[in-house]
Amino acid sequence: MKKIILATIFAGVLAGPALAETVRMGTEGAYPPYNFINDKNEVDGFERELGDELCRRANLDCVWVVNDWDSIIPNLVSGNYDTIIAGMSITAERDEVIDFTHEYYPPSPSMYVALSGNNVDVNTAVVAAQTGTIQAGHVASSGATLVEFASPDETIAAVRNGEADAVFADGDYLMPIVEESGNELAVIGEIGIGGGVGMGLRESDGALKAKMNTAIDSMKADGSLNTLIKKWFGDGAQTF
Template sequence: MKRLLIATALVAVSGTAWAQDVVRLGTEGAYPPYNFINDAGEVAGFEREFGDELCKRAGLTCSWTTNDWDSIIPNLQSGNYDVIVAGMSITPERQEIVDFSQPYLQPTPSAYLALSKDADLMSGPVAAQTSTIQAAFVAENGMQVVEFATPEETVAAVKNGEAVAVLADSDYLKPIADESNGELVLLDKTESIGGGVGMAFRKSDKELHDKLDAAIKSMKCDGTLDAMIQKPEYFGPNSPLAWGDKGKEGC
């Protein structure tokens, strides 16, 4: 699960309360299987199904909108939508700006995608999406980082020689490697960064936060969340993101 250290521009600018009639869910729409835009032009993926189920359980009417990743927190604060559901890792830096739900996905390893298994990560720049936990990790661990606005651009940078590898969530990179006919490979090296994925709220929206947090817990308790995570089209039956007995604690 991707994502971010807070840039200096991420300042809370609004305490706008959520609309009581329709709750607007904001996502990126560019990070399968978490979220993407389908052929009908609609938000799809794990987080679409997950968010719709949460709203049903919480008795809320919800709508979906998309936003570029690098401005997704500022536009939550500005009132463009009420909740972020976008593969966002819970970090202390973000918690200074927004409130998070309990995690709905456990942490997953970040992986390197390169043109060959013997790629030297110190020989050139490593690509990462702008404002992600992966970009910060690369910069903080002696490697040269080159940042791009979208995940697709990070992969393209490896293909065209702008970067020796890309660091991103393994769940995002594995299908790309599998479908590349050997052009791209995952390195054996992985990184453990991030603290699980949660929904982000404005700090003023405690009522909405509590409603959706309770719905997440109910999905963990009755097994619905794990069943959804383990669908083949999402993370698969052996996914480490599933909660198992850990999710039923406190039920």
Template sequence: MKKLLLTMVLAAFATTGFAADKVRFGTEGAYAPWNFMDDNGKLAGFEIELGAELCRRAKLECEFVVNEWDSIIPNLMAGNYDVIMAGMSVTEKRKETVMFSDEYYPADPSRYAAASGDKFDFDNLKGKKIGAQGATVQAGYLEANLKEGNTIKLYEKPDQSVADLAAGNIDLLLADDSFLKPVVDGSGGNIVFVGPGVQIGGGVALGMRPKDTELAGKMNAALAEVKKDGTLDNMIKEFFKKGPFYATEEKSAMTMESLLKKINALEMRVKELEKK
């Protein structure tokens, strides 16, 4: 027993020292194409690539850790990681606890998805079962606006909500357009977008503890860089087929470095194609 306690205390020491030099990013790992686990069991997606790019530019050593969505803010505060990068929209409510960076994805209307063939009167939704992921802006919207006369069902994980929609357990699913788009496209016509988009919450940004202003400064500087040279727009285009949102006129005056990088990437791509 004594030995065990000792190991535990030692482990605690070891990890406290460790956490200081590495910046840890908390993500959900179940929200394609933002962040997900690929078939190799590794984290992948838009935010994983963008996070790595930001750290490279800010000259920080970073790693991603997976954390469930519903405890992602408390565990940031508890210090399990230093940054939330999990498709989190900026809202007034969240701003009370979390310090947000500049956005890296613009405010995106939420959409309703339903089984194909179902008809809805969106001016007067009544008696419907409507789903969303818990602790999201969509969940807040449903609770505030559509609770009367409808049944709201909240899910712990986004894929559960999709599975329940596909199984017919809910009539409508309200979620980010960027998340639903691949679901609708990949469902073979079984799941379709219905009704108008709903604008809830602001853009997507990194979440940090309010006292970590130095880290936020570094992240914002790196974000400004990737916005300016078009890297972020390219990533958004690659993953969401949208944009460009951020590149300004200065895009034409690209830096030598980024041009060289692009040429290198193109060469690699050509080589890959030749191989095939």
């Protein structure tokens, strides 16, 4: 009798409400306004809101995982999480290793930022960039001396303390920092490199890619993606 009761309980637990598939969303958590860890120790930012909305539309149960930028692709392919949603530009090199969804953020310019009043030639100076970014690749081929850092924050600190003459990164990341620096920092150049930003997935994960693409397309169609972009990047931001 006991066995039957136990079996029923187990069956009840297992059969319960149909559980949505759990998807682990990997992000860097150090790149505001794309993604950052807020003071409540939660992942916050444009991609947090976007990701939660995409998961709701795709009927997925999403949890957020923070991982260093350096190892964000290796840890995706070895299965520690299922997506990369970390302001990652879609490039041909990355596409050889992982797959990307449709863009959820249009191409936006990268910027050079230096201390105000400094006359910097970005093609010969010492330029800081984050390791493994398209900006680091661009600096390396521009003739400037590249200094790489593991986190975006360290690239800014390098300019402030004189270790580098300028920093090269996404304009969306740099602009709030420049605006709040009280004229300490200034934008000295702007170039469009790289494509839009998409969600990274394992190449073998075609089903998840299809679900996310459908969700992204539906957010583009009803305008909610543009609203979200304007909320986090300002009214001047590129939209779809």
